[in-house]
Each structure stands twice: as C-alpha cells, then as structure tokens.
Amino acid sequence: MIDKKSFPGQETAESTGFLLWQVTSIWQRNVAAVLRGHELTQVQFALLASLMWLEDKEEWVTQAMLARHAKLDEMMTSQVLRSLEGRKLLERHPHPHDTRAKHLVLTSSGREKAKAALPDVERVDLEYFSILADSRPNFNQSLQDLIDKGGCHG
Template structure:
C-alpha cells in the first residue's frame, strides 16, 4: 500500500456508527430468531406493530400513517402490507373520503400473530438490553434524541 489510510477514530470501538452497526446486527439476529417461528420478518412485524398502535386511537389507519409511524419508505410499506394481506393478517380497503388512500385493518389472525410477536420481541428486547441495567432509560433517551434530530 503506497499511502497510509487515515481514520478519524483511533479504533473501531471509538466510532459510534461502527458500534451502532454492530449492535444493530446482533439485535436483528435475535429478533429474526424469535420471529421466524411466526413466519414474520422484522419489517413485517414493525408494520404490524405500527398498525396495532395506530388502531388504538383510529379506525381509519392509512398506509401513509403506517409509513410515518414506522419511519419507513412508503413504497416499501405498500409492498410489505400487500404480503401481510396475502398472509391474511390485514385488510386493505379504499378510504371512504380519499380515493388515493387505503384504509388498513388487522384481521383476527393478524391481531393474534401480532400479540404473539409482541410477547416474543419484547422478551427478546428485555433480555438483549438487560446488560445495560439501570442505563436502559438513558440509552432510550439518547436514541430518541438521535431519531428526532435526524427526522427534521
């Protein structure tokens, strides 16, 4: 190598982006393992969970609402919701007042699989992040700050 590569960080362990990537990959492996028996991907679970949250306060949840709640690309949401509809976990119907929108609702089997997935994912989260002990709330606070700042 003719020129030495210069890094800003002295070590990968000093790079927050590198560490975040490593933690994310490890966490995603754990989540995949707990969702596989339910025939759900992490993305499918996230969108079902967003629909579940939004359905608590609204009877006319749209794909756009789900995309905004999950901070996910609208086109991808449409494709994944189509797959979840094929699995029988939700229905997509024309919106009553906005012809461009679709109203999304959980089916009984969708609500059942979501409840099972929530238990599995929440238990996996509790176990995975338990090593942080009393610092979990600070960890969550800082992640929320990053999300809020970079969503502006």
C-alpha cells in the same frame, strides 16, 4: 505501511455509527430468530405491531401513517403490506375521506399473530439490552432524540 491515524474511526469505539450498526445487526439476528417461529420477518412484525398500536389510537390508519410511524420507506411498506394482505393478516380498503389513501385494518388472525409474537420480541429486547440496567431509560431517550432529529444529508 498505512498510518492508522489517517483513517478517522479506524478504532471501532471511535465510530458511533459503526457501533450502532453492529448493535443493530446483532439485535436484528436475535429478533429474526424468534420471529421465524411466528413465520414473520422483522419488517412484517414491525408493520403488524405498529398497525395494532395505531388502530387503538386513530379512527383511520393509512399506509402513509403506518410507514411514518415505523420509520419505513412508503414503497417498501406498500410491498410488505401487499404480502401481509395476501396472507390474510390485514385488509386494505379505500379510505372513506381520501380517495388517494388506503385504510388499513388488521384481521383477527393478523392481530393474533402480532399479539403472539410481541412477548417473544419483548423478551429478546429485555435480554439483549439488560446490560444497560438502570441506564436503559437514558439510552432510550438518547435514541428517541436521534429519531426526533431525523435525517441530515450533507
């Protein structure tokens, strides 16, 4: 017989990472369900919504800036942007000051698609995380602290 004590994290409640993975998986399923009606994947939505936000803050938005903002791999970001460009939801132009960079611009249909999906995604967030009630700001701050800490590879 296997001794459960020899496997740290055997109990789900003892493994923060596994709990976070489970919560994320459930939340992603819920978000994916509402985004299907908008013909978007989660990554596509995250990039469109992030680009919409960044366009309001920055004069020029590059692929690298967008990938950093969304915490996504630059290669995957480039591939998804190519798909969104093919759907005429955004345009990639040469950057006026950096020949290596692409300047990203949402098209009017891309902006409308992001704006249409945003309330549905926010509703999923409010419903799913409503269990946190008054502790939600503290939970969000803890998540932000983890994001700010960044990766740690042993």
